[in-house]
Amino acid sequence: MRFTRAYWSDDSKTQKKGRAKVRLKAAWVKWMGKNWIDFRAFRRTDDGYEATKQGVRLSPAQLRELIPHLVEMLDHITEAEEEERRKEGVKDGESD
Secondary structure, three states: OOEEEEEEEEEOOOOOOOOOOEEEEEEEEEEOOEEEEEEEEEEEEOOEEEEEEEEEEEOHHHHHHHHHHHHHHHHHHHHHHHHHHHHHHHHHHHOO
16 A cells, blocks of 8 residues: 655746646655655646656655755855855945
């Protein structure tokens, strides 16, 4: 028996011209007697969304190991975005 519980879903932010809209989902899946965290892309159809082959399954242990690295990555992105804003602010100030 397969158990699935969706926890998060959002539209993909990277749309290519002429391609169908994609919805991303994160779910807890119990499959083959084990627990998995499933990140999957779903393509829009006339009847809703259908699963694509694009996705990945992580074990709970893998996700626990990944979370601190995701936080670190987000911190670096925030720092880079703030640095860009500071540089843009200096450029704007110099042009006055």
